[in-house]
Structure formats: C-alpha cells, structure tokens
Amino acid sequence: MKFDDISLLLPELVQILIILGLFVQTLMKSETGATTDIGVRWVPWAAAVGIIVSAYSLKTSGSLFWDAYQMDGLSQFFKMAVALGFTIATLNAVNTPTVKNEQRTDYFLFFALSSLGLMLLASSVELITIYISLEIASYSLYAIIPLRGNDPRAAEAGIKYILFGAAATAIALFGLSYILASQNTTYLHILATKSWSWSAAPMAVVGLTLFMVGFFFKLALFPFHFWCPDVYDGTSNETAAFAATLPKLGAVVILIRLVALLKPEIEIVSIMAVLSAASMTFGNLAALAQKDVKRILGYSSVAHAGYVLVGLVAASAAGLSAAGFYSLIYLLMNLTCFWVICSLSRDGKNLLLDDLNGLYQRAPYLAFILAVGAFALVGLPPTAGFIGKLFLLTAAWNRGYNWLIIIAALNTAISIYYYLNIVRHAYTHEAEENIQFEEPRRYSSIWGGVLAASLLVLGVMPEPVFRWMEAAARQIIP
Amino acid sequence: MSQTTAPILSILTFFPLAACLILPFIKNEKTIRFFTLTVGIVEILLALPLFRFDLTQPGYQFVEKLNWIPQWGLTYYLGMDGISLLMVLLTILLLPLCVMCSWTYISKRIKEFHFSLLMMTSACIGVFVSLDLVLFYIFWEAMLVPMFLLIAVWGGPERRYASVKFFLYTLAGSTMLLVAIIALYKAGGTFSIPDLTAQTFPFRFQFWVFLAMALAFAIKVPMFPFHTWLPAAHVEAPTAGSVLLASILLKMGAYGFLRFCLPITPDASVYFAPMMIAISVTSILYGGFVALGQKDMKKLIAYSSVAHMGFVTLGIFLFTIKGFEGALMVMLNHGITTGALFMLVGAIYERSHSREITKNMGLGKYLPAYMFFFGLFALSSLGFPGTNSFVGEMLVLIGVFKSSPWLGAVVIPGVMMGTAYMLRLGQKLAWGEPTQAKSWHDLNLREWGYLVPLAILVFYIGLAPGLTLKAIDPTLNRVLERFTDKSKQTVVAVVTPTQKSNVVGLSSLPR
Numbered sequence: 001m002k003f004d005d006i007s008l009l010l011p012e013l014v015q016i017l018i019i020l021g022l023f024v025q026t027l028m029k030s031e032t033g034a035t036t037d038i039g040v041r042w043v044p045w046a047a048a049v050g051i052i053v054s055a056y057s058l059k060t061s062g063s064l065f066w067d068a069y070q071m072d073g074l075s076q077f078f079k080m081a082v083a084l085g086f087t088i089a090t091l092n093a094v095n096t097p098t099v100k101n102e103q104r105t106d107y108f109l110f111f112a113l114s115s116l117g118l119m120l121l122a123s124s125v126e127l128i129t130i131y132i133s134l135e136i137a138s139y140s141l142y143a144i145i146p147l148r149g150n151d152p153r154a155a156e157a158g159i160k161y162i163l164f165g166a167a168a169t170a171i172a173l174f175g176l177s178y179i180l181a182s183q184n185t186t187y188l189h190i191l192a193t194k195s196w197s198w199s200a201a202p203m204a205v206v207g208l209t210l211f212m213v214g215f216f217f218k219l220a221l222f223p224f225h226f227w228c229p230d231v232y233d234g235t236s237n238e239t240a241a242f243a244a245t246l247p248k249l250g251a252v253v254i255l256i257r258l259v260a261l262l263k264p265e266i267e268i269v270s271i272m273a274v275l276s277a278a279s280m281t282f283g284n285l286a287a288l289a290q291k292d293v294k295r296i297l298g299y300s301s302v303a304h305a306g307y308v309l310v311g312l313v314a315a316s317a318a319g320l321s322a323a324g325f326y327s328l329i330y331l332l333m334n335l336t337c338f339w340v341i342c343s344l345s346r347d348g349k350n351l352l353l354d355d356l357n358g359l360y361q362r363a364p365y366l367a368f369i370l371a372v373g374a375f376a377l378v379g380l381p382p383t384a385g386f387i388g389k390l391f392l393l394t395a396a397w398n399r400g401y402n403w404l405i406i407i408a409a410l411n412t413a414i415s416i417y418y419y420l421n422i423v424r425h426a427y428t429h430e431a432e433e434n435i436q437f438e439e440p441r442r443y444s445s446i447w448g449g450v451l452a453a454s455l456l457v458l459g460v461m462p463e464p465v466f467r468w469m470e471a472a473a474r475q476i477i478p
Numbered sequence: 479m480s481q482t483t484a485p486i487l488s489i490l491t492f493f494p495l496a497a498c499l500i501l502p503f504i505k506n507e508k509t510i511r512f513f514t515l516t517v518g519i520v521e522i523l524l525a526l527p528l529f530r531f532d533l534t535q536p537g538y539q540f541v542e543k544l545n546w547i548p549q550w551g552l553t554y555y556l557g558m559d560g561i562s563l564l565m566v567l568l569t570i571l572l573l574p575l576c577v578m579c580s581w582t583y584i585s586k587r588i589k590e591f592h593f594s595l596l597m598m599t600s601a602c603i604g605v606f607v608s609l610d611l612v613l614f615y616i617f618w619e620a621m622l623v624p625m626f627l628l629i630a631v632w633g634g635p636e637r638r639y640a641s642v643k644f645f646l647y648t649l650a651g652s653t654m655l656l657v658a659i660i661a662l663y664k665a666g667g668t669f670s671i672p673d674l675t676a677q678t679f680p681f682r683f684q685f686w687v688f689l690a691m692a693l694a695f696a697i698k699v700p701m702f703p704f705h706t707w708l709p710a711a712h713v714e715a716p717t718a719g720s721v722l723l724a725s726i727l728l729k730m731g732a733y734g735f736l737r738f739c740l741p742i743t744p745d746a747s748v749y750f751a752p753m754m755i756a757i758s759v760t761s762i763l764y765g766g767f768v769a770l771g772q773k774d775m776k777k778l779i780a781y782s783s784v785a786h787m788g789f790v791t792l793g794i795f796l797f798t799i800k801g802f803e804g805a806l807m808v809m810l811n812h813g814i815t816t817g818a819l820f821m822l823v824g825a826i827y828e829r830s831h832s833r834e835i836t837k838n839m840g841l842g843k844y845l846p847a848y849m850f851f852f853g854l855f856a857l858s859s860l861g862f863p864g865t866n867s868f869v870g871e872m873l874v875l876i877g878v879f880k881s882s883p884w885l886g887a888v889v890i891p892g893v894m895m896g897t898a899y900m901l902r903l904g905q906k907l908a909w910g911e912p913t914q915a916k917s918w919h920d921l922n923l924r925e926w927g928y929l930v931p932l933a934i935l936v937f938y939i940g941l942a943p944g945l946t947l948k949a950i951d952p953t954l955n956r957v958l959e960r961f962t963d964k965s966k967q968t969v970v971a972v973v974t975p976t977q978k979s980n981v982v983g984l985s986s987l988p989r
Contacts, residue, residue, distance in 0.1 A: 393657070
C-alpha cells in the first residue's frame with residue numbers, strides 16, 4: 001500500500017477521526033463524571049463533513065489489501081448512505097434522555113464504530129474481510145442496545161440481540177467454511193466465475209445460503225426477524241433509530257455483491273423469492289395487531305426486508321440498483337418516522353399509538369413529517385417510497401417471479417392499514433384534555449422537515465441519485 | 479398537435495398546489511377562505527386558453543413532453559383530448575363552488591381543509607391530463623390522502639370508519655393497477671399511453687391486464703359488488719368532500735375504462751363485455767332499489783350515484799358511439815347534478831343539523847328558493863327531458879336498445895326507479911309536514927352563488943348539448959375506431975376504411 005492510496009480511504013478516514021475524537025473525549029472525563037463543555041454536539045457536524053467527503057469520493061475506484069478491499073461505485077454509494085444515516089442518527093441522539101451525560105461520548109463512540117464497520121463492509125469483496133467488517137459493525141451495537149437507564153426490557157433486548165446475532169454469525173461462518181471448501185477461494189471476483197447451481201456444486205450452494213443467513217439476520221428477514229420488534233421495543237428510541245436503519249444498508253450491500261454471483265433461475269434465488277414473499281406478508285400481518293409505534297416499525301422493517309429482496313431476486317443490474325436505491329430510501333423514511341418518535345418522547349418512553357392522539361394540534365409540523373414518513377413507507381406517491389417500490393417491482397417483472405410482484409403489490413394494500421392508523425391517530429383523534437405535553441424542540445421540526453422534504457423531492461426527482469446507483473450496479477453486473 | 483406556447487396543462491395542474499404552499503403563512507381564517515376562492519377563480523381564468531381547443535381534432539392537444547427518469551422510460555407527458563377537456567373543466571369549476579359551500583359548514587381547522595381542497599384539485603386535474611401511466615398513477619394515488627383527510631377530519635360521527643374503508647378499498651384496487659402498469663411497460667416497452675394504445679397485445683396478456691385494471695376502476699366507479707365504501711364515505715364526508723367524491727372521483731373509474739381498458743386491451747374488453755354489462759345493469763337496479771328505501775338524504779343520493787354510474791359503464795361496454803357519448807354525458811351531468819344535490823343537502827344540514835328526510839320536510843312553503851333548486855336538480859337527476867341528464871341517459875338507452883331490446887327492457891325499470899326515489903324525496907321535502915322549517919331562512923347570496931352556475935349548466939346542456947357533444951365526438955370516434963380496428967384485427971384481420979364512417983355521427987338525436 002503506497003501512501004497515495006490513502007486518498008482512496010477518505011470516507012473511512014473521516015469516520016476514524018470522529019472515532020478518535022470521541023475516544024479522546026471519553027478519556028478526558030473529569031473526576032465528577034461531567035464531560036467537557038462541548039459535549040457531543042460536534043459529532044453530527046463532523047459526520048456531515050463525512051457526507052461531503054464521501055460525496056466527493058463517489059467516483060473513487062481502486063483496490064487495497066491484496067484485492068480484499070475494493071472501492072467501486074457500489075461501495076462509495078453505500079459509504080455515502082452510511083455517512084448520511086450516521087449524521088441523522090447522531091443528530092437525533094444528541095439529546096437522548098435515557099443515556100446519562102457522562103455516558104454520551106461512549107454511546108456516540110459505539111455509533112461511530114458501528115458505522116465504520118458498515119463502511120468497511122461496503123468495500124469488502126472477500127468473504128473473510130466481509131465477516132470481520134460485519135463483526136465490527138455488530139459488536140458496537142451489542143454494547144449500546146442495553147443502554148437505556150435501568151430499564152430491564154433494554155437488557156432483555158440486548159441479550160436477545162446478542163444471542164440471535166451470535167447464532168446468525170456462527171451460521172454465516174459455518175457457511176463460509178463450506179464455500180471455501182468447495183470453491184477453494186474466498187475472493188468474490190473468483191467466486192463469480194464458478195457455478196452456483198445445485199447440480200454442479202451442492203456444498204457451495206449450502207454454504208452460500210448459510211452465509212447469507214448472517215445478512216438476512218441483519219436485514220430482519222423472515223424467519224430471522226424474531227429479534228427485530230423486541231429489540232426496537234426494548235432499546236431506547238434513539239438506539240432503535242440507529243439499529244433499525246444503518247445495519248440494513250450493510251446487509252443490502254453485501255447481498256447485492258453476493259447476488260451478483262448468481263443467475264435468476266438457480267435454486268438460491270428461488271429460496272430468496274419465497275423468503276421475500278413470506279417476510280413481507282408476515283411482517284405486514286403481524287404489524288396490523290401492534291399498539292406500540294416502535295413495534296409497528298419493527299414489523300414494517302420485516303416487511304421492507306422482503307421488498308428489498310424483490311430487487312435482489314431479479315438478479316439484474318436494474319434489480320440490484322433498485323434494491324440499493326430502495327435501501328437508501330428506506331433509511332430516510334425510517335429515520336423520518338423515528339425522528340418524530342424521538343422528538344415526541346422527551347422522557348425516552350415508548351410511544352403507543354394513543355400517545356399520538358391530537359398530534360396535529362400539539363405539533364403540526366411533526367404531525368406532517370410523520371404523515372410523510374408513514375405514507376412513504378406505504379409506498380404512496382408522490383413520496384420516494386413509491387418511486388423506490390416502482391423501480392423494484394418493474395425490475396423484477398418478467399424475471400421468472402411475477403407471482404412475487406403480485407404478492408408485493410397486495411402487501412401494499414395490507415400495510416396501508418397500520419400506517420394509516422398512525423396518521424389517523426395523529427390527525428383525527430383528539431388528545432385527552434388533562435394531559436400536558438411538552439413543546440417539541442424547534443430544531444426537531446426544522447431537521448425533521450428537511451428529512452420529509454428529502455423524501456418528497458426524491459419521490460419527484462429520483463434521477464440524480466438513482467443514476468449513481470445504476471452506474472454502480474452496472475459495474476457489478478454488466 | 480403540439481403547442482409551442484405556455485405549458486397550459488402544467489400550469490392548471492400545479493397552480494393549486496403552488497397556492498397550497500402559501501396557505502400556511504396566512505393567519506386569518508376569513509383571509510384563507512377568500513384566498514382559496516380567489517385561487518379557484520384565477521384557476522378558471524387560467525383555463526381560458528383551453529378554449530383554443532380544436533374541436534375537430536381527435537388527438538391529444540396542448541401536449542407537453544419532458545424526460546423525467548430516462549433509465550426507466552418515464553416521461554412527464556401531459557395532453558388533453560375531448561374526454562379530459564370536459565372532466566378538467568368540471569374539476570376547475572367545482573373548486574370555487576366547494577370553497578363557497580364550505581364557507582360556514584367547515585368551522586374547524588380551516589387551513590388544513592383548504593389545503594386538502596387545493597391538493598385534491600391539483601391531483602384530479604393531473605389524473606385527467608396525464609399521458610404517462612406512472613404519472614397517471616401518481617396523481618391517482620396522490621388524491622387519496624387529501625380525500626382521506628377530508629372525510630376523516632371534517633366528517634360525521636362515523637368518519638374514522640368511513641375514511642379508512644374508502645382508503646382501503648381504493649388502494650387495494652389500485653395495487654393491481656400498478657402491477658398492470660408494470661406488465662404493460664415490460665410488454666410494450668413504454669409507459670406512454672398513446673404509444674401503448676397503438677400496440678396490439680396477445681389475448682392472454684390482455685385478459686389479465688384487463689382484469690387487473692378493471693378491478694381498480696370498478697372499485698372507483700363504484701360497480702355493484704365493490705360499491706359499499708361509497709355510501710359510507712358520502713354520508714360521513716363534509717359537503718365539499720361529497721361533492722368532489724361524487725362529481726370527480728367516481729368519474730375517474732369510468733375515465734379509466736375509456737382511456738385504458740378499451741384502447742389497450744380491446745379483445746379482452748369484448749370478451750368481458752357481457753360480464754361488465756351484467757354488473758352495470760345490476761348496479762343500476764340495485765342502486766335504485768336501495769335508494770328507494772333510504773331515510774338519510776345523503777345515503778339516498780349516494781345509492782342513486784351507484785345507479786347513475788351503472789349507466790356510464792353500461793354505455794361504455796356497448797361499444798357503440800351512442801353508448802360512448804351517453805356514458806360521457808352521464809359522467810358530466812352526474813357530476814353537475816349530484817354535486818349540486820350534495821351542496822343542497824349540505825345547505826339544509828346547516829339549518830336542521832340532520833340529514834334525515836323526516837327532519838327536513840315542508841320546505842316548499844318556507845324556503846321556496848331552496849326548493850326550486852332542489853326540485854330542479856332532482857328532476858335533472860331523474861333524467862327529465864330538457865335537463866342535462868336526459869341527454870345522457872337517452873343516448874345510453876338508444877345505444878342499449880340498438881344492441882339488444884331485451885337488455886333495454888331490463889334497464890328501463892332502473893330509470894323508473896330513479897324517478898320514484900327522486901320524486902319521493904322531492905315531494906317529502908316540499909310538501910311534507912313541516913317539523914322545524916318555520917324558523918329557517920331561505921337561501922342567502924352565497925348559496926345562490928354556488929347553485930346558479932350549476933343550474934345554468936343543467937339547462938344549457940339539457941337544451942343545447944351540441945357543443946358538448948361536438949367536443950367529445952372526435953375523441954370518442956377515435957376510441958371506437960381504433961377499438962373496432964384492433965378487435966377486428968385479431969378476429970377478422972382486415973378492416974376497410976369505409977366501415978369507419980358507419981359508426982360516426984349522431985344524426986338521430988336533435989341537437
């Protein structure tokens with residue numbers, strides 16, 4: 001590695017600098033436990049610099065570390081998405097009520113480390129590197145999930161997440177060993193030249209399927225979703241906002257790389273199609289019965305994992321770019337909804353649907369932002385959720401899984417009920433008279449408005465962003 | 479075809495939306511009402527260039543076409559033909575009237591209400607002028623949210639149930655429409671409606687696409703088994719919501735049949751025509767029967783809408799020029815008449831706070847002007863000669879009898895029932911035992927203001943339908959011509975140009 005190569009790693013470097021800064025800050029804690037005056041407010045701004053740097057390095061290409069680490073369109077696009085998500089998530093968590101002041105720097109340190117892991121994941125093109133990056137991304141999350149005051153449910157959520165996560169990564173590692181044994185390499189570009197059909201390489205097919213399980217777990221795809229609603233429910237709102245969105249980006253980018261090895265007609269893709277259908281149907285049906293807003297979003301993310309997989313099942317450049325684009329949209333719309341939840345829940349409690357009653361009176365802007373987020377999650381035009389879904393479904397049509405498209409479309413009709421329920425509570429129910437509400441902070445309306453506006457703008461003009469993703473996908477599948 | 483002047487359709491579509499953005503900055507409630515009214519009037523003025531519309535041209539006019547998302551072949555493609563012209567004019571006319579009829583009716587959350595109204599108008603105009611399937615779908619769905627809010631926030635006691643039912647039904651229908659759009663894109667290689675119309679698809683493909691699209695449109699129309707959302711929505715919606723629902727939203731279903739099902743899937747349309755006709759006739763008879771038994775005025779008019787829309791779909795699936803003309807005239811006239819009836823129900827509701835017929839009787843003596851308008855629109859609704867609805871229903875009936883007298887014999891009771899329920903309603907309102915009408919004041923200036931334009935249209939279209947028919951004839955002929963062309967291509971394979979002239983014209987009806 002020459003020194004010039006350092007310019008290939010700019011987004012990661014910014015992230016590492018943020019981590020170092022936070023690390024130094026944790027060491028500087030005074031005896032009384034109070035942090036320095038600046039607190040953690042600088043992190044979102046530093047992260048915003050990260051977005052600019054990663055946008056600047058969108059066109060970077062090259063490879064490092066004996067070709068195990070590759071900068072291409074896909075990796076750079078996802079690094080920017082991770083930087084964006086990290087910025088929003090930290091901005092959201094600056095005033096988190098459930099983490100003590102003296103813990104905040106550590107809390108953010110883990111956020112930043114996890115994001116770094118995801119950035120590394122985006123560039124990994126070798127199975128063991130992928131595995132290690134995945135672990136970097138996961139371990140920091142394991143540490144912050146239980147951080148919620150003394151709430152026992154958070155501890156439960158933490159244990160659940162670790163146990164499920166450990167099991168899933170163990171399975172993935174086991175699968176990796178099978179792939180290595182039968183195909184004799186861990187480099188994706190060499191693996192791409194091998195056959196992945198059951199008849200030619202059964203062991204490799206089993207191995208790849210198991211390896212994918214690790215990422216299906218991250219994506220909360222049925223039947224690896226069990227952790228998802230419980231963890232969202234148990235952990236603090238701000239952590240949930242992070243855990244619900246960013247790790248999914250990492251999972252999607254690796255799945256895109258893995259699917260690029262496959263052709264649409266082979267067995268693994270059929271398995272994915274079935275899982276996709278099961279995931280969206282199960283997620284949507286289960287969400288219908290929920291009362292807690294975070295649990296609704298938890299099951300909705302199970303359903304969305306299914307939608308993203310539709311693009312992967314298409315196994316074409318169009319499909320992969322649609323999946324990547326949709327995961328970015330998913331990040332934005334979920335963060336929009338979580339933003340409102342976090343802004344409303346000033347004491348850090350979970351929000352029930354009834355807590356949204358009369359929101360239009362208390363906080364008209366937040367109500368509008370929530371409505372935009374919810375309708376985007378449904379996939380209603382003119383939000384970005386619709387255009388993302390349109391790309392996914394269009395890409396997958398006539399690729400042999402038309403039944404999947406019909407199921408996906410029908411699922412929209414199921415899902416409208418619970419998203420509409422959120423909007424309905426916010427807009428048509430009157431708040432109970434005797435309850436006092438805290439005014440939401442001014443900046444939360446402003447930044448939330450920016451998020452909602454981005455959803456609308458991307459819905460009407462997705463072309464500039466989509467173009468990057470499409471070019472990236474064409475690099476992988478010509 | 480294309481115009482080089484100002485993008486008139488874009489302006490019409492997005493002007494109300496742009497006005498929406500100013501709304502949050504207005505504080506005073508009265509100013510908001512005046513502002514929205516002004517927007518409505520300016521919108522009418524902006525629509526004046528539409529009079530350059532060339533009545534002899536069958537094709538799309540005022541076309542605007544821009545690349546939108548080239549990777550997916552999406553274009554921003556607007557255009558207008560005779561069918562959309564009438565619908566757009568109706569939509570634009572209704573905006574100021576809706577503001578006026580909500581002047582005192584809506585007293586809470588004024589800002590949001592007018593916001594929803596303006597968004598509705600934008601989306602509705604967009605639906606009628608889009609020539610790109612995805613653009614059409616976007617407007618089609620964008621309309622759901624403001625309509626949902628209109629019902630859910632300003633509606634009656636059961637508004638939550640009704641609004642969710644409305645949303646679920648229409649969205650469930652349109653999900654399959656989306657699948658059909660995607661399938662059409664993959665099969666035809668384009669989202670552009672005129673280009674897709676020019677292609678011929680295999681029958682099996684048409685079969686499924688027709689079913690998927692017909693489900694969406696049948697729910698919107700609504701046709702018989704899918705109509706249950708309509709009475710609920712109508713009864714709970716505020717006056718303006720009911721008016722928009724009846725006058726514009728329902729028309730979108732019929733518009734969809736004319737614009738998509740017939741031209742793109744002609745063979746499947748012929749194949750399914752018996753079924754569609756059967757459902758239409760069922761809607762007519764069923765709607766009439768149920769309307770006969772209603773105690774609630776709004777419910778009665780809602781069921782009468784089901785029956786009237788049955789005439790529209792019946793006319794469409796006869797595949798004759800009379801049927802098409804009739805269908806389109808019923809669409810337009812139902813929009814005018816039923817819209818006015820809902821406004822009248824809203825006006826009396828403000829006085830009696832009840833929509834029960836029995837609570838609103840004896841108006842003939844105390845509110846003569848009100849009763850005049852009510853009688854006029856009720857007569858128009860039952861298709862009395864000289865009023866607008868007569869023209870439409872007559873044309874459909876001529877079409878029906880031409881294709882099959884037996885079918886005509888089945889439809890006639892539907893027409894008679896229309897007379898029965900409307901006369902019963904009118905009679906009770908006018909001459910029933912007055913319960914509380916004595917203290918009510920008659921129509922005020924504002925109420926006159928929104929009823930008179932519609933009343934003029936009732937007489938104008940009723941007595942001189944020539945101009946309206948002239949506007950739609952070329953377009954309808956084109957639909958029919960292409961349609962017969964295509965369906966014969968696969969059946970007979972040869973179509974001579976002389977055959978076309980047989981179906982043109984409307985010589986038997988006085989203009």
